[in-house]
Structure formats: C-alpha cells, structure tokens
Amino acid sequence: MEMIYTIDDLKRYVKGKQDANQTIGFVPTMGYLHEGHTTLIDYAREENDVVVVSVFVNPLQFNDPHDLEAYPRSEAHDTNICAAQDVDVLFMPHAREMYPLEIGVTMTLTKRMGVLCDRTRPGHFGGVLTVLTKLFHLVEPTRVYFGLKDAQQVAVVDLLIQDFNFNIILRQIPTVREPDGLAKSSRNVHLSADERLEAPLIYQALSEARTMITNGERNQQIILSHVQAVINQSRHAEIDYIELLSYPQLEALTSLKGQVILACAVKFEKARLIDNVIIDMKLDA
Amino acid sequence: MEMIYTIDDLKRYVKGKQDANQTIGFVPTMGYLHEGHTTLIDYAREENDVVVVSVFVNPLQFNDPHDLEAYPRSEAHDTNICAAQDVDVLFMPHAREMYPLEIGVTMTLTKRMGVLCDRTRPGHFGGVLTVLTKLFHLVEPTRVYFGLKDAQQVAVVDLLIQDFNFNIILRQIPTVREPDGLAKSSRNVHLSADERLEAPLIYQALSEARTMITNGERNQQIILSHVQAVINQSRHAEIDYIELLSYPQLEALTSLKGQVILACAVKFEKARLIDNVIIDMKLDA
Structure with a gap:
C-alpha cells in the first residue's frame, strides 16, 4: 500500500493509472475507520482496478471548532485497516495541503436541505461538497463509494454529481449493522x-x-x-x-x-x- | 468538424480522445464569435491534439432576463467561423440540456469580488463558475483558453481551478485589438x-x-x-x-x-x- 500525503504525489499516481487505462474506486473518509468503511472498501476492491481511500478531517464541514478538535483521529489504526483491506493508496493530506489559502468559492445547497441533519448543522453539507469536489478532481475516480447510513449525504453527493456533470458513478452502499440491528458508527x-x-x-x-x-x-x-x-x-x-x-x-x-x-x-x-x-x-x- | 448538441454525444467523443491519449484544448464561449475568439482558438489549435469550442449563452450569469434574450446569437455564423478555424468539435447545447432541473448547488465568490465588473453585476461570476464547472467536467480539457480583456473573469477562473484543484491548465491570452488600439468585442x-x-x-x-x-x-x-x-x-x-x-x-x-x-x-x-x-x-x- 502506498501512503500519499501531498497533492503532487497523488496526481502523479492517478496519472499513471489513467495512462494504463485502469479504473479507480474511491472511498473518501474522515478516518477512524470501522466496518462501515471496510464494507465500502470491499465494494470498491471488487469493482475497480485500484482503490484509493482518503482520510481527511475536513475543517470546512464543522460548525464548531471544538467538535473539529475532538474528532477522533488515529493514523496507525487507519493505516492498519487499509493495509489489511488491500487498499492501493491511502491519501492523508494535511489541512494546509487541502486549503493552502482560505477558500474563495463557497458552495451552498438550495435543494435537499432544511430537513434531517441540515436543521441542526447549517453549512455542514456545503463544506462536504467543497472537499468532495476537490478530492474528486484529485483522485478522478471511476466510482465513488458512500454508505447509506448518512442518506442525506448520499442525496447531496448525488445532487453534486448531477448538477455539475461529474463523470463519476455514485455507488450507494447499504448500512452495515451489528447483529442486534444497530447501525455501525x-x-x-x-x-x-x-x-x-x-x-x-x-x-x-x-x-x-x-x-x-x-x-x-x-x-x-x-x-x-x-x-x-x-x-x-x-x-x-x-x-x-x-x-x-x-x-x-x-x-x-x-x-x-x-x-x-x-x-x-x-x-x-x-x-x-x-x-x-x-x-x-x-x-x- | 463535428457538431455536438447533447451531453451524451460529447462524453462519447471525449472518452474516445482520452482513450487515444490525446490532449484537448477547450474554448468556452457565448457565441457570436469574433477575432478575440479566433485568437483563442488559434492558441488551442497550436497547443493540443483536438480543439473543442462550446457556444452556450448561460442563463445563470445574466441578472436581467431582457439582456439574456437580447444577447446576439447566430449558429450559422459561429459554425462557419469554427469550421474555418479547423475546430474539431463545436458543442452547442440547449439550455434544457445544461440545466434539465433548477440547479441545487450555488457557487458564491468571496474573493476577487466587490471590485470592477462585480460592482454592477452581482451574482454574474457565480453563474460563470457554475457553467464552467459543468463544461470542464464534460470536456475534461487539458488546457482551457480565456482572453485577458475580461481580466476579472480570468482571475475568477484561476481561483476556481486553484480552489477546487481542477486538473486543467489555464491559458490567459492577450487582448486582441483593432489597428487603432480598441479592444475587439x-x-x-x-x-x-x-x-x-x-x-x-x-x-x-x-x-x-x-x-x-x-x-x-x-x-x-x-x-x-x-x-x-x-x-x-x-x-x-x-x-x-x-x-x-x-x-x-x-x-x-x-x-x-x-x-x-x-x-x-x-x-x-x-x-x-x-x-x-x-x-x-x-x-x-
């Protein structure tokens, strides 16, 4: 498994795979991976030549700086899981790499909003769309994998891909549950x-x-x-x-x-x- | 020259060129082409394997519906000019093709704004960025060409490409002038x-x-x-x-x-x- 920390290294990797006409499955995450994520990785592994997982705790989607700081992180844990899942690339950029300057273009949702989690997390999904747009342009995936547990996120990514004509297949993966039915989280x-x-x-x-x-x-x-x-x-x-x-x-x-x-x-x-x-x-x- | 009107046909064309590892030069326009545009096309022709020109009067960047309606259009004129310039593809989508539904993700600029033409055209550049994001995803160009006469547009496209990590080279082409110095328009x-x-x-x-x-x-x-x-x-x-x-x-x-x-x-x-x-x-x- 290749560990990639910079945009330049990632672009070089992606270019190589494109030149070889290989398909790329992409699983964007905020890390602290669990069985929900490994299921997404399994699907990606099955359906593509190479699998890229990103771990990036996106500051833009947190309303509260304390939440951002408290969000669980463990590079060792995520690295072990990805290696065991036969992931090809684990992309773990620093916030400075993703946002070298304050962002100058803001995305705002006018649909699929004002309901569910958007009621209590205003601005959250705009931040999600911004980082996904960046990651999609960097990874240029054939297919991207999201779990249906956060169905509003899936609906919003579906809108992003449609509205902006991203050349990416969205794969919506069923929620993974504990034996007693509780959704993994x-x-x-x-x-x-x-x-x-x-x-x-x-x-x-x-x-x-x-x-x-x-x-x-x-x-x-x-x-x-x-x-x-x-x-x-x-x-x-x-x-x-x-x-x-x-x-x-x-x-x-x-x-x-x-x-x-x-x-x-x-x-x-x-x-x-x-x-x-x-x-x-x-x-x- | 191929005339393309639908997104599906354009995607097929682009896929073919990518599979053949050909570079794509892209000149997005609102049509009614003049020497300013043909200069952009000349640069694109010189620097890429294939040249795609789009003609699309983007409703999203007009503040005033009367302006939108009054904007000059001539498919015959644009077709003749592109054919004479050895363009490979002229993409002329209908508004319904580009915006089948009202757009659900809005782009707003927070930088490079509040000055120059943005003072009198609020929202204009957000609409420009939206249509360019769509067109960039459809054409997947190696290089994109803009004239420096509208320098704010160039600055804003530069910001879009940087902020969202588009894998596209922005070529800023000097203003073309009449013999007496007046910028062509x-x-x-x-x-x-x-x-x-x-x-x-x-x-x-x-x-x-x-x-x-x-x-x-x-x-x-x-x-x-x-x-x-x-x-x-x-x-x-x-x-x-x-x-x-x-x-x-x-x-x-x-x-x-x-x-x-x-x-x-x-x-x-x-x-x-x-x-x-x-x-x-x-x-x-």
Missing part, C-alpha cells in the same frame, strides 16, 4: 452500557414502520408515531427528528409513492446516532 | 460612428498610464486621474470605473508591487466597453 463507542442496550430500538422502530408500510399503512402520522413510541421505550434516548420524505429529493410527501426515506436522529448522553430505511413503494410496498 | 458594433472614433481613447489612456508607471510614477491617484482625463476627452463616453488593483488577487494596493492591473469600464449609449493593462512591477516597471 464510530460514535457507538461513546454509548454507556445501558444506552448500548437500548440503542437497537432505533432500527427496530424503523423496521417495524417499514413493515407497516409494506403491509399497506399509508397514514404518515401513524407511521411516525409508531417510530416515536418504539424509540421512547428507551429511558436514555432523546429524539432529535423522525422524518418521512421522498428519496433522494428529500421533500415532504403528500402521499407515499416513488422512493421514500424514513430517517431519524436520536441523542444519547455523549453520542447522537442517525439511521434510516429507504422503501421503494413500487417494488417493496 | 462583440459590443463594438453597437457604437455610433462618433462613438467609434472616440472609443480608442480608452486604450490610449491605459497605455499612457502604463508608460507613466514604467517611467517611475507610483502615486495611484495621479495615475487614475490621468486615465480619467484622457477618456473624458470623449464627448460620449461615461466612465463606469477606473481601478488599479493587484492581479490576479484584485485587491487594493497600498503600494505598486507584484503584478498590477489597471482596468476600466466605459459606457456609450448602447455599449459598455471594458479594457485593461496588466503590469509586472518587477519586469516592466
């Missing part, structure tokens, strides 16, 4: 023992609601109330939002049709967890 | 006979100011006043702005050093003309 380690026991209620609630829909329930209020009731069985969970929207447009629905997403965010003492299910009303319901 | 046809006689005063003023600087003048007020005085010899010209800034940063200067731009915009009855000179204080002054 770096944040799960911050759950107390009691919270960890209760956290699977999130996916249980979403799964039960999905069954209600596939069994014919179409009243959105009844569906949302059920999710709320199940999650509220937890003594520690505090619901941030539960929403039912079109996917990937993320717009309110007058009736359930097309693809819909049922998504929620739940706060525990030291961790805010998100999860969702996506239902194709034609195929599944 | 599609707008010159809107000058009355009297105005046309006076319009060369603009470049005369800028040239004299450049000579003042190379001869040692460093007082910005004296330099700007001289430009003003020369242009005001015209009975019909109304000065919009005259500015002396760093280039390409477009920031006010406490003293003249590095590269500086002396730029102005002048209104006649039916045409607003812009022009500039760029001076390297180390080499030229």
Whole structure:
C-alpha cells in the first residue's frame, strides 16, 4: 500500500493509472475507520482496478471548532485497516495541503436541505461538497463509494454529481449493522452500557414502520408515531427528528409513492446516532 | 468538424480522445464569435491534439432576463467561423440540456469580488463558475483558453481551478485589438460612428498610464486621474470605473508591487466597453 500525503504525489499516481487505462474506486473518509468503511472498501476492491481511500478531517464541514478538535483521529489504526483491506493508496493530506489559502468559492445547497441533519448543522453539507469536489478532481475516480447510513449525504453527493456533470458513478452502499440491528458508527463507542442496550430500538422502530408500510399503512402520522413510541421505550434516548420524505429529493410527501426515506436522529448522553430505511413503494410496498 | 448538441454525444467523443491519449484544448464561449475568439482558438489549435469550442449563452450569469434574450446569437455564423478555424468539435447545447432541473448547488465568490465588473453585476461570476464547472467536467480539457480583456473573469477562473484543484491548465491570452488600439468585442458594433472614433481613447489612456508607471510614477491617484482625463476627452463616453488593483488577487494596493492591473469600464449609449493593462512591477516597471 502506498501512503500519499501531498497533492503532487497523488496526481502523479492517478496519472499513471489513467495512462494504463485502469479504473479507480474511491472511498473518501474522515478516518477512524470501522466496518462501515471496510464494507465500502470491499465494494470498491471488487469493482475497480485500484482503490484509493482518503482520510481527511475536513475543517470546512464543522460548525464548531471544538467538535473539529475532538474528532477522533488515529493514523496507525487507519493505516492498519487499509493495509489489511488491500487498499492501493491511502491519501492523508494535511489541512494546509487541502486549503493552502482560505477558500474563495463557497458552495451552498438550495435543494435537499432544511430537513434531517441540515436543521441542526447549517453549512455542514456545503463544506462536504467543497472537499468532495476537490478530492474528486484529485483522485478522478471511476466510482465513488458512500454508505447509506448518512442518506442525506448520499442525496447531496448525488445532487453534486448531477448538477455539475461529474463523470463519476455514485455507488450507494447499504448500512452495515451489528447483529442486534444497530447501525455501525464510530460514535457507538461513546454509548454507556445501558444506552448500548437500548440503542437497537432505533432500527427496530424503523423496521417495524417499514413493515407497516409494506403491509399497506399509508397514514404518515401513524407511521411516525409508531417510530416515536418504539424509540421512547428507551429511558436514555432523546429524539432529535423522525422524518418521512421522498428519496433522494428529500421533500415532504403528500402521499407515499416513488422512493421514500424514513430517517431519524436520536441523542444519547455523549453520542447522537442517525439511521434510516429507504422503501421503494413500487417494488417493496 | 463535428457538431455536438447533447451531453451524451460529447462524453462519447471525449472518452474516445482520452482513450487515444490525446490532449484537448477547450474554448468556452457565448457565441457570436469574433477575432478575440479566433485568437483563442488559434492558441488551442497550436497547443493540443483536438480543439473543442462550446457556444452556450448561460442563463445563470445574466441578472436581467431582457439582456439574456437580447444577447446576439447566430449558429450559422459561429459554425462557419469554427469550421474555418479547423475546430474539431463545436458543442452547442440547449439550455434544457445544461440545466434539465433548477440547479441545487450555488457557487458564491468571496474573493476577487466587490471590485470592477462585480460592482454592477452581482451574482454574474457565480453563474460563470457554475457553467464552467459543468463544461470542464464534460470536456475534461487539458488546457482551457480565456482572453485577458475580461481580466476579472480570468482571475475568477484561476481561483476556481486553484480552489477546487481542477486538473486543467489555464491559458490567459492577450487582448486582441483593432489597428487603432480598441479592444475587439462583440459590443463594438453597437457604437455610433462618433462613438467609434472616440472609443480608442480608452486604450490610449491605459497605455499612457502604463508608460507613466514604467517611467517611475507610483502615486495611484495621479495615475487614475490621468486615465480619467484622457477618456473624458470623449464627448460620449461615461466612465463606469477606473481601478488599479493587484492581479490576479484584485485587491487594493497600498503600494505598486507584484503584478498590477489597471482596468476600466466605459459606457456609450448602447455599449459598455471594458479594457485593461496588466503590469509586472518587477519586469516592466
């Protein structure tokens, strides 16, 4: 595995692969890799000649400098995981390399916004789009891999690729779960023992609601109330939002049709967890 | 010459050239081509295996829908000129092809703004960056060609390429002039006979100011006043702005050093003309 820290070295690598007509699978991450990420890497490994993983904690997508500082980092951990996953390049640029000067072009979303996590993290997704645009131009990937656990991120990257005609295939990878259904996340380690026991209620609630829909329930209020009731069985969970929207447009629905997403965010003492299910009303319901 | 109207056809063409390891020179235009454009095409022809010219009147960069409608268009004229210039591809997409849906990601400039033409055309350059980002992704050019007459546009494209790490070489081509010094422009046809006689005063003023600087003048007020005085010899010209800034940063200067731009915009009855000179204080002054 090649460790690359500079843009110049990365460009040289990419040029070499392009000249050899090799396809590049790209997994952009903020590091502290877990099984969610290794699943993305597995897909990338399967579908491309070479796999590039980036680890970059992007300052532009943090609203709070304390969050940015507190974000977990471990180069040794990430390097070991990538090496074990047969990754070809691990790109770990310093912030100075990615932002040598304050950025002069700002990206703002006017769609797929004002809902879900954007309510509490204004500006976050604009920062995500900026760093992804930079990384896409540096890696020039054939395919890029994102996990559906952060479905709004996937929807927003889908919009970026469409609106700006990026010549990149977006691969949306299903959420990886613990045996009890809890979505894998770096944040799960911050759950107390009691919270960890209760956290699977999130996916249980979403799964039960999905069954209600596939069994014919179409009243959105009844569906949302059920999710709320199940999650509220937890003594520690505090619901941030539960929403039912079109996917990937993320717009309110007058009736359930097309693809819909049922998504929620739940706060525990030291961790805010998100999860969702996506239902194709034609195929599944 | 190939005429291409759709994104799919363009992508197929570009893929073919990439597979053959050919370099692509790209000249993005809004059509109604004149000698300013053909000079850009000449440079592109000289430096690349294939030359792609786009003609697209970008609705996103017009503040006023009447301006957009009134913008001169002639497919036959542009086709003839490109064919005569040995262009390989003329890409003329319909607005529906470039913007099938309202765009959901907006680009805003926070640098190189608030000066020169941005004062009177708010949002214009954001629209320029959006369409160029799309076109750059579609054409995937090795080199892209812009004329220095619109130096702010060049500065802003330079910022776009840097900030977002586009893998594209920006070629800044000197302004093409009439024998009497007037910068070539599609707008010159809107000058009355009297105005046309006076319009060369603009470049005369800028040239004299450049000579003042190379001869040692460093007082910005004296330099700007001289430009003003020369242009005001015209009975019909109304000065919009005259500015002396760093280039390409477009920031006010406490003293003249590095590269500086002396730029102005002048209104006649039916045409607003812009022009500039760029001076390297180390080499030229």
